Structure formats: structure tokens, C-alpha cells
Amino acid sequence: MTAVGAIGFFDSGVGGLSVLRHAVNAVQGLPLLYVADSAFAPYGRRDPEQVIERSRSICRFLIEQGATAIVVACNTATAIAIETLRNEFAVPIIGVEPAVKPAAALSRTGKVAVLATQGTLRSARYAQLLSIHGREITVFPRACRHWVEAVEEADIDSPRVHDLVNAELSPLHASGVDVYVLGCTHFPFLTGAIRHVVGDAVNIIEPGAAVIGQLRRRLGLDHTPTTASEVTLYTSADTTHLHALAQNLIALDAPCHALGF
Ligand code: DGL
Numbered sequence: 001m002t003a004v005g006a007i008g009f010f011d012s013g014v015g016g017l018s019v020l021r022h023a024v025n026a027v028q029g030l031p032l033l034y035v036a037d038s039a040f041a042p043y044g045r046r047d048p049e050q051v052i053e054r055s056r057s058i059c060r061f062l063i064e065q066g067a068t069a070i071v072v073a074c075n076t077a078t079a080i081a082i083e084t085l086r087n088e089f090a091v092p093i094i095g096v097e098p099a100v101k102p103a104a105a106l107s108r109t110g111k112v113a114v115l116a117t118q119g120t121l122r123s124a125r126y127a128q129l130l131s132i133h134g135r136e137i138t139v140f141p142r143a144c145r146h147w148v149e150a151v152e153e154a155d156i157d158s159p160r161v162h163d164l165v166n167a168e169l170s171p172l173h174a175s176g177v178d179v180y181v182l183g184c185t186h187f188p189f190l191t192g193a194i195r196h197v198v199g200d201a202v203n204i205i206e207p208g209a210a211v212i213g214q215l216r217r218r219l220g221l222d223h224t225p226t227t228a229s230e231v232t233l234y235t236s237a238d239t240t241h242l243h244a245l246a247q248n249l250i251a252l253d254a255p256c257h258a259l260g261f
Helices: 048-064 075-088 100-106 124-133 147-152 157-176 188-200 208-219 237-251
Strands: 006-011 032-036 067-072 112-115 140-142 179-182 203-205 231-235 255-259
Touching: 006 048, 032 048, 048 075, 067 075, 067 208, 075 124, 075 255, 100 112, 100 124, 100 179, 100 203, 112 157, 140 157, 147 157, 147 188, 157 188, 179 188, 188 203, 231 237, 237 255
Parallel strands: 006 032, 006 067, 032 231, 112 140, 112 179, 179 203, 231 255
Antiparallel strands: none
């Protein structure tokens, strides 16, 4: 088993909380540190160099705070920056990628939607993923505009957000898509609005549980967990806002500090 201290998580904002929530009772009480880079969200429309620079600074910070493993709880940062991060930092770094492989195995119509950011969909990593696992299916990629911003404002169930989701998904539903891959960690918080459009007969794949399963394997955490983890939150934006959002989105009441860069 790898020697482990705290586990660091980061995302452009609160999306990665959809991954973090699966870790709280799954890692033997190891402390969890979460950075929301909300002052720089959304990453999906930023210059790749800037996403790499922010990801690098955040990893350095998490390691300084005691992280001995890092979860890049952001598809966009994984797509753009994970290779650089793995080259530059010695700790294990786990990423999150659109679940095209399981989607291809699940689909009966052979029509799969990948809902992600522009940054993810334009990346070389995503192109490679599709060339390996997407050959037997028709993939409908959608860069769902304004969804990330809505979640950052805790707007997950308003008429406005239902309209945004409906505009993006009803054409896909009409085309016979039967698997929706949530390729952005903000989107699991919109599952209610998504189900409202696509119904209960289709599959929606969110990656959180699988990512934490991979983290446990990577760290050799093979015992049944008995202790819950303490979480500490950090943000590059407003601490009161992040504290309230964590309560609102995943019922987490955790101390929240300003990131300072
Ligand atoms: N949560 C993110 C992802 O998984 C990033 C969203 C964004 O900032 O554009 O891709």
C-alpha cells in the first residue's frame, strides 16, 4: 500500500463536488482537501495554457497542504493538463474522462451523447478516446453552453435551467440517443433537469463512483471503509458562496478558506 496522507481534489469550480461526495465515506477517513477555482471558471472556454498554469499552481498548493494523491475532478483539466501534471509531480494523479467505453457497451440504439465542455471536446485526449472506444457507435458531442455557469450559481432547477437543458437535449432525445455521458463534473447536479427531458428509459452515466473506485485501487485501500473523512474547502472566489453551495449541492458543512492566488 502506498503511504497516504491527505487526498487533494480540484475543479474549475463546484463540479468536482460530484466526485468528492463519493470519497467522503470511501477512503478510511483520510483528510480530503478540495479546491474550487471558481474565479477562473469556466475552464472549458479558456486558453489551454491557462488551464495548465492554474492546474499546476493548484497541485503545488495541494501538495504543500499535505496531499499525497490528487484527483483532477474536472474533465477539462484532465483532457488538457493531466500529462503535464503527471510529468511534474511525483504523487499519484487520478483524472476523469468521458465514459465512452461503458456507454458503448450499454447502448442498444448505438447512439450516445457526450455532454462536456468545448475544451474537453476539442482536446487530443478526447479524440484518442473516441478513436479507441467510439468506433462502433454514433457519438453526438454537445458543448452544453451556460450549464457550468448555472451550477456555479446553484441554479439547478429553475425554469431558466430547464430551458437550457431542454434546448440542448430534446433534439438528441428525438434522434434516439439512449445513453447520455456526463463528461463534465458539473453536470450530475443537473440530473433532475436532464431526466425531465430524456425520461427514465435511457441511461445517464456520471463518473464519480468509478473515479473513487480507481483512487481506492491506486492507493491500495482495499478494506471496507469505516471512518468518514473530514473535508476542507478552498476557493479562488468567495468563501461564503462555496460554503453555501457545498451545503446546497452535497449537504456538506465544511470549513472554507480563500486560496490566495
Ligand atoms: N467541471 C468541469 C469539467 O468536468 C469544468 C467545467 C468548466 O469549467 O468549463 O469539465
